[in-house]
Amino acid sequence: MKVKQTLKKKTSNPLPSWNDGKAKHSIEAFVQRITKTGSKDFVPAWERIAVFDNDGTLWAEQPFYFQGLFIFDRVRALAPQHPEWKDKQPFKAVLENDMKTLDAAGMPGLVEIIMATHAGMTTEEFERVVKDWLATARHPKFNKPYTDLVYQPMLELLDFLRANDFKTFIVSGGGIEFMRTFSEKVYGVPPDQVVGSTIITKYEVRDGKPVLVREAKMDFIDDNVGKPVGINKFIGRRPIAAFGNSDGDFQMLEWVTGGTGPRFGLLIHHDDAAREFAYDRNSGVGKLDRGLDEAPKRGWTVVSMKKDWSRIFPFEKKETGT
């Protein structure tokens, strides 16, 4: 295996959008500790695996998971071919923008909509539909493409870890094929380093051309207890650092920080209503309750977006002096 032997040059401030404070210092101290040759906590490059949740950790997730908004747009786009939807829940709720009914339908309702809108096409056709949507849809609050709603401090963190020979993975409840359409361009994370929820696909040869057809059947849900399972299945090695923002990431952080040797767990707390959104214990999307309670005793770092981040999104003006 190729192992980079050269020590990376340290720039004076590799995390310019992070304010000085406990959160930033804990990250820097961890990286310093595991990269110091000869130290008892040294971790060889091939074991430097870091995993990141996506929704609410790398990009925003309000007013609803962005893939959820994509799904609702698909329902609207496909509605003319499905006249029955205007009387049939949960499709009716989507067409009427009835978020209350949709919330009540919960995950089973969402899965029903996903099956009806994400299946019956080839993987290549699905990729095209997602890319078209990402190119044209705009966020209701910021009026920007969704892929602009990524967190500048987290982009810097991904770069900082990679500069220290970490292999960075996304481990998210989102659809794996949805995320792979933009993960490389937006985060520098190649498709094979994206772990997510999957639906069953079937191999077929159509007119001599091999295709993979997406079937209306869930394969794997990469959330909560599914995250350690997904990490084991796709990565096959226990990461040493995990970054999340909700109780859906709890088991991922527990699994990662439960290993031997130096470990790092971090939760992002959305507490900045002015620059982004403020939500935690009582939120449907991105609920953070148990994580807030247990982070201190588990030694997990909690990031206050309000206090720890000088800049949220790349499109914000960079502050002077940072």
Next chain:
Amino acid sequence: MKVKQTLKKKTSNPLPSWNDGKAKHSIEAFVQRITKTGSKDFVPAWERIAVFDNDGTLWAEQPFYFQGLFIFDRVRALAPQHPEWKDKQPFKAVLENDMKTLDAAGMPGLVEIIMATHAGMTTEEFERVVKDWLATARHPKFNKPYTDLVYQPMLELLDFLRANDFKTFIVSGGGIEFMRTFSEKVYGVPPDQVVGSTIITKYEVRDGKPVLVREAKMDFIDDNVGKPVGINKFIGRRPIAAFGNSDGDFQMLEWVTGGTGPRFGLLIHHDDAAREFAYDRNSGVGKLDRGLDEAPKRGWTVVSMKKDWSRIFPFEKKETGT
């Protein structure tokens, strides 16, 4: 994303165990064609994905898949705790070395044995059992550890492709957690670049310690039509080169070479009874029938182990002059 910009130095002969001939030349010509900057067939580094079957392609698979031999040894080791096995097929056949009955039991019989021997333990316990077996078991013909029975020309090919910025993946019918115990050390392929068959695992916290428990339930079989599905699920990008040896690799080669742009497919033909084993159209393990018929018209390279490889295993004396 980090892209290596430097052109790799070409050693005079990066494939010393390959005899001059059509097979070797087809590999070299393909790599030259896709790495030549400015050429219309140039493929950027991040799209240089190559996939390798394991059994019969990277290491031997006779007298039976090595993982099968491991499984049979597990049955023998666990038999004292299962007195009922001596009267119960297919376990009885294993204990009596009755390969004819085992062959007749086929894949369902093998899966039954896998479920009874590979499940009910944590992923860490399973890893230990596999590593202990690989350290002590010996191949019946060569009297060597199984991990010595890897093909020297294929190790050189893996290195050659990686030196040309390929990312190399294993895509095999074997158990993903079985292969991951040795893939990095033996092939230089890290665990997250191994795609294989999976069983269901379940996340649990036992006495405050998080574990993943292997359940007696298959999750995914990465063989035949499963290989393109596995590639799409785990890698998320269509590879440009595929290497196999049996009809279980047919769909993988078909999927890979069915894409647009330059593509490469190669099948290894086991035709060297003296130095290894000779088998093809009528073999139970590693049957190669349709592949031999269709390789010419599909433009796939067929390697004769007898004619194209000057050396089979690393432990063989290196021939002079190569």
